Amino acid sequence: MPNHLIAIDQGTTSTRAIVFDAGLKPCASAQRELRQIYPSPGWVEHDAEEIWQATVATVREAMAAAALTAKDIAGIGITNQRETTVIWDRATGKPIHNAIVWQDRRTADYCDALRAAGHEAEIARKTGLLLDPYFSASKIAWVLDHVDGARAEAEAGKLAFGTIDSFLLWRLTGGKVHATDATNAARTMLLDIGTGAWDEDLCKIFGVPQDLLPDVRDCCGAFGITAPELFGGPIGILGIAGDQQAATIGQGCFSPGMLKSTYGTGCFVLLNTGPERVASRSRLLTTIAYQLDGKRTYALEGAIFIAGAAVQWLRDGLKIIAKSSDVGALAERADPAEQVYLVPAFVGLGAPYWDPQARGAIFGLTRNSGAAEIARAALDAVGYQTRDLLEAMRADWPASTSAPTILRVDGGMTASDACMQFLSDILASPVDRPVVMETTALGAAYLAGRAAGLCPDLDGFAAQWRLDRRFEPRMAADLREEKYAGWKDAVRRTLTAK
DSSP: OOOOEEEEOOSSSSSEEEEEEOOOEEEEEEEEEEEBBBBSSTOEOHHHHHHHHHHHHHHHHHHHHHTOOOGGGGEEEEESSSSSEEEEEETTTTSSOOOTTTTTTTTTHHHHHHHHHOOOOHHHHHSOOOOOTTTTHHHHHHHHHHTTTHHHHHHTTOOOEEEEHHHOOOOOOOOTTOOEEEEEEEEEOOEEEETTTTTHHHHHTTTTTEEEEEEEEESEEEEEOOOHHHHHHOOOEEEEEEEEHHHHHHOOOOTTTEEEEEEEESSSEEEEEEEEEOSSSOOOOEEEEEEETTTTEEEEEEESSOHHHHHHHHHHHHOOOOOOOOHHHHHSSOOOTOOEEOOOOOOOOOOOTOOOTTTOOOEEOTTOOOOHHHHHHOOOOOOOOHHHHHHHHHHGGGGGSSSOOOOOEEEEGGOOOOHHHHHHOOOOOOTEEEEEOOOOHHHHOOOOOOOTTOOOOOOHHHOOOOOEEEEEOOSOOOHHHHHHHHHHHHHHHHHHHO
16 A cells, blocks of 8 residues: 655745655655746746756655655645746646746736725735735736737636646646645635635636636645656645645644744744634734635734745845855854844835835944844844734734744744744744644645545644744843834834835
């Protein structure tokens, strides 16, 4: 009997494949970095063909490293960067334009026009989202209006849209399946998250033909079968979830009130609110955490566009570190008397500010400030932005204040003890780092394993979660509030809409 699982983790900066055994322990992995394309300031694209080739290559490499064949694999789970938009030709499977990445801000003016036309309230009520370039709908409209002949071909049913999961599913199945899961669909700004279906009125607002859209399914189930020639035999694709929802699943956050934060390119905090849709008054997002057996579980989400990407900027832009892992040692040399703040609004500010026109800024520089202080400020910004989100969540859902907040964290930046300690300090809350750090891939593997009958139910899976280290707050309360007040002032100075 096949007793292994593969998670395809297609992220913003890399594509990975991880093989898990039946006990959900990683056995082997492979990874390829993903080229970032910046055609204009504020524009971010990926080559979807490069993503596809890297997906096939990493799955093959991971299987070879684990000495497994297709017959040993019980199922594949896919998790992906959300909102990133691909439109392709149904006949050839070829994208008609580069993928437009979730960070891309080219449609800011388009969103402003829709807001001026009075559409924002209806969009927010149905989708739980704010009218922003972050989401897929305005990106779809841009491609249809800027690629010659695209709109006519879309209206003729010749094109298909998908987030990255949907594009990979189409390719993996040889063009036989055009589908997505509820979590990815919820990020397009075209799905009514109350009904779980595409909304005709929203499609009209954005000028998106409904024939362009994929089927919407549960996160766990039979999505399709891989073309046999790809991996030496057919393998079932049994689970799909957007990366932040997959991390929520991987962290075992199945009870209302549980909270997780992922620190990768950006930072994303999700608060499980159960079957209740909580309408945010604090400019957070209401989204689908997961959908299983036709039942939707909701979450409040705060999205920070730049977290680990700020460290990449220190490396590639300022060139003050040789590799990302050097940032911690450099930051530790910072003078504690220096109060330097980096507001990393390189592609605008996300929740709870939602200012797409804001741009990055550094405040508090003195003649004594140097590379160490800027590195420290880049790491501290993660903590400050997380506190912004948690305070907004507490305001939106008072039930979240009835018990002590414990934040479960994952992602590359959580390997830094210093960064996690500051996070606990500025939040005045415990921060729990799990033993298994690859929670996004773990969540995707679990979904596939659940569908294959290899893995336990939600309660059984949650019981397997293991703590690596808990960080407790140590900072004095007056210093914490002084530092946070400085951050709020820096953000105020950065916002374009004061």
